[in-house]
Amino acid sequence: MSKPDQTAAISGELLNSLIDGQLVDDERQEILAALEKDKELAEQVCDLQRIKQMTRLAYDTIPAPYPNDLPVRRALWPRVAAVLAVFTLGLLLGLSDLHQQGSGAQPGVHQAQAEALTRVLVHLASSNSESGLSTLNNLERMLQDYRAKGEEVQVEVIANGHGINLLRAGTTPFADLIARLSNEYENLTFAACKSSIDQIEITEGSEIELLPQARLIDSGVVEVIERQKQGWNYIRG
Amino acid sequence: MFEKRKRHQKLTRELCANRNRFYKLAYSWTSDPMLADDLVQESMQKAFMSFDSLKEDAKLNAWTCRIMLNCYRDWLRRQKDTVNVDDYEFADDQDPARSFSQDDTSAMVRHCISKLNDKHRNVVTLVDLMELSYDEVAQALEIPIGTVMSRLSRARTQLRSLLERQLREPATVHPINLRRVK
Numbered sequence: 001m002s003k004p005d006q007t008a009a010i011s012g013e014l015l016n017s018l019i020d021g022q023l024v025d026d027e028r029q030e031i032l033a034a035l036e037k038d039k040e041l042a043e044q045v046c047d048l049q050r051i052k053q054m055t056r057l058a059y060d061t062i063p064a065p066y067p068n069d070l071p072v073r074r075a076l077w078p079r080v081a082a083v084l085a086v087f088t089l090g091l092l093l094g095l096s097d098l099h100q101q102g103s104g105a106q107p108g109v110h111q112a113q114a115e116a117l118t119r120v121l122v123h124l125a126s127s128n129s130e131s132g133l134s135t136l137n138n139l140e141r142m143l144q145d146y147r148a149k150g151e152e153v154q155v156e157v158i159a160n161g162h163g164i165n166l167l168r169a170g171t172t173p174f175a176d177l178i179a180r181l182s183n184e185y186e187n188l189t190f191a192a193c194k195s196s197i198d199q200i201e202i203t204e205g206s207e208i209e210l211l212p213q214a215r216l217i218d219s220g221v222v223e224v225i226e227r228q229k230q231g232w233n234y235i236r237g
Numbered sequence: 238m239f240e241k242r243k244r245h246q247k248l249t250r251e252l253c254a255n256r257n258r259f260y261k262l263a264y265s266w267t268s269d270p271m272l273a274d275d276l277v278q279e280s281m282q283k284a285f286m287s288f289d290s291l292k293e294d295a296k297l298n299a300w301t302c303r304i305m306l307n308c309y310r311d312w313l314r315r316q317k318d319t320v321n322v323d324d325y326e327f328a329d330d331q332d333p334a335r336s337f338s339q340d341d342t343s344a345m346v347r348h349c350i351s352k353l354n355d356k357h358r359n360v361v362t363l364v365d366l367m368e369l370s371y372d373e374v375a376q377a378l379e380i381p382i383g384t385v386m387s388r389l390s391r392a393r394t395q396l397r398s399l400l401e402r403q404l405r406e407p408a409t410v411h412p413i414n415l416r417r418v419k
Contacts, residue, residue: 012394051393059265060343202270
């Protein structure tokens with residue numbers, strides 16, 4: 001490979017622009033005409049083209065961590081319409097206070113009450129055990145607090161990236177704590193991102209075993225977004 | 238409101254379809270599969286939540302690259318108490334006990350790209366891996382287009398020198414750069 005002549009009439013910047021398709025027609029024609037007359041310049045262009053190709057190809061062998069056939073999200077509108085219908089029914093029945101507990105309430109009101117639950121999403125993206133412990137302790141205090149107040153709360157912990165290690169059997173230092181919390185609180189669930197797990201398995205060359213309390217989800221990030229769109233409160237662990 | 242949701246769904250689909258490409262870009266910056274995955278997840282999450290601030294849908298990829306670069310810079314800043322950002326050496330995905338073989342060109346190129354300084358690496362990867370135009374790179378990096386062109390030219394020149402050196406010294410053992418992790 002020869003060194004480009006930065007002092008040539010046609011600069012290195014222009015040669016790069018040529019191989020990147022960034023020139024307008026006139027400029028391109030002008031440089032192509034010059035290349036026909038100047039063999040050294042033509043070699044420089046070939047070198048640049050080769051380097052560009054090598055850069056592109058260099059990352060093709062990196063395993064792709066995400067599935068190409070992502071599931072298409074279900075349309076929100078039917079669910080939104082259903083919730084609006086429930087609220088409308090509640091209002092018509094004079095039951096606008098959805099927090100009020102009533103044994104004789106209509107089924108639709110129960111559903112509306114469910115919609116009024118406090119829902120919390122805890123996102124674990126780091127394997128840092130110190131912050132993991134702090135997150136789980138805070139989580140337990142929050143669950144105790146809601147239980148003491150007699151208010152309902154639903155909590156889901158979603159782990160992805162390095163956070164998977166906190167739900168990984170044999171790796172996490174919190175297996176007992178998670179098992180205990182899961183036993184004590186039916187309203188607490190754990191989920192692990194399959195994309196991240198696939199990536200770790202490719203990197204480590206061995207299969208990952210999750211804690212029995214953790215369920216698998218296709219994509220942690222999509223789940224986090226969807227839950228937030230549904231009104232879940234987001235806490236980064 | 239309905240139109241807005243439709244637009245968000247369309248942008249979400251486009252972003253999801255490009256996740257592996259963003260991953261390769263993140264990998265080219267970090268040389269670390271898990272960190273690259275974290276970067277992609279974090280930046281896509283931010284993008285999903287900020288679609289309203291995207292002015293032109295056609296610039297989605299460049300806009301997301303900008304977010305990812307900011308996420309990466311934030312990550313680097315968070316390492317400040319352990320490593321000086323200016324002295325930060327990028328991790329190399331090579332086994333230190335292994336020399337390059339003739340058929341390991343891809344690994345050799347990745348190794349050389351990891352040796353570029355971050356300004357050069359950013360430009361060359363945005364152009365070659367993300368296939369952004371110079372104008373889009375200029376917007377993503379918030380620099381003039383002339384600077385994009387000069388950095389790219391210097392980056393490829395440096396990359397060529399590094400590759401030549403590797404080809405001349407195929408038996409060289411490349412020490413892995415150690416990074417302290419909190």
